[in-house]
Amino acid sequence: MNIFRFCGDMLHLTSIMLLVFKLHRSKSCVGVSCRMQEIYAVVFICRYLDLLWSFISVYNTVMKITYITTTCYLIYLMRLKTPICQTYERSTDSFQYELYLLGPALVLGLICTEEYTIPDILWSSSIWLESVAIIPQLVLLQQIREVENLTSDFVGCMGAYRAFYILNWIYRYFAEDYVNVVGWIGGLVQTGLYCDFFYYYAKSKWYGSKLVLPVAS
Numbered sequence: 001m002n003i004f005r006f007c008g009d010m011l012h013l014t015s016i017m018l019l020v021f022k023l024h025r026s027k028s029c030v031g032v033s034c035r036m037q038e039i040y041a042v043v044f045i046c047r048y049l050d051l052l053w054s055f056i057s058v059y060n061t062v063m064k065i066t067y068i069t070t071t072c073y074l075i076y077l078m079r080l081k082t083p084i085c086q087t088y089e090r091s092t093d094s095f096q097y098e099l100y101l102l103g104p105a106l107v108l109g110l111i112c113t114e115e116y117t118i119p120d121i122l123w124s125s126s127i128w129l130e131s132v133a134i135i136p137q138l139v140l141l142q143q144i145r146e147v148e149n150l151t152s153d154f155v156g157c158m159g160a161y162r163a164f165y166i167l168n169w170i171y172r173y174f175a176e177d178y179v180n181v182v183g184w185i186g187g188l189v190q191t192g193l194y195c196d197f198f199y200y201y202a203k204s205k206w207y208g209s210k211l212v213l214p215v216a217s
Contacts, residue, residue, distance in 0.1 A: 008164035015157035022150040033137040034078040046122035095136035105129035131186035159194035
């Protein structure tokens with residue numbers, strides 16, 4: 001554990017708590033992609049199967065369980081909890097991750113896994129799937145263009161969490177000779193997807209204005 005890893009974990013947790021707070025306060029999930037949360041549920045369940053047979057530390061176990069349960073809770077709020085679920089627009093949150101993301105992530109997981117065991121294949125696949133998990137949210141935001149402050153802060157924290165994980169990997173490479181090529185590439189892809197959003201997010205914060213994304217060309 002190092003400060004970069006810890007900051008990344010806290011930013012990730014903050015992003016989830018911001019979203020839970022937004023849904024409970026506004027009783028609306030407009031502008032939030034439930035399909036992104038569904039992808040993250042798949043990611044966390046596949047990656048943290050080792051909870052069933054492995055123990056690293058209390059911190060590690062608590063964070064893994066928290067990620068799984070809070071993500072499933074967010075899906076429950078948006079899909080089933082009245083009145084929040086009544087504001088969910090499936091026609092707008094329409095990115096077909098089942099078609100475009102799940103299959104390629106599994107194929108890359110099979111190609112890049114270190115060992116051909118089910119846990120290792122699922123772990124590797126989860127890295128690739130997480131790298132593109134933000135796409136449904138970005139597509140949705142591009143459609144609605146005007147983004148609420150809490151929603152933009154949630155996405156901003158998600159991007160910052162990945163940026164701190166890159167710093168964590170750099171630190172571990174020099175301090176521990178740690179190498180994780182699959183994780184590095186996945187993290188860089190994921191961070192790269194946030195770049196355009198970050199530009200407009202930082203601009204809106206600098207000028208104290210509401211985040212409005214440009215019309216897609």
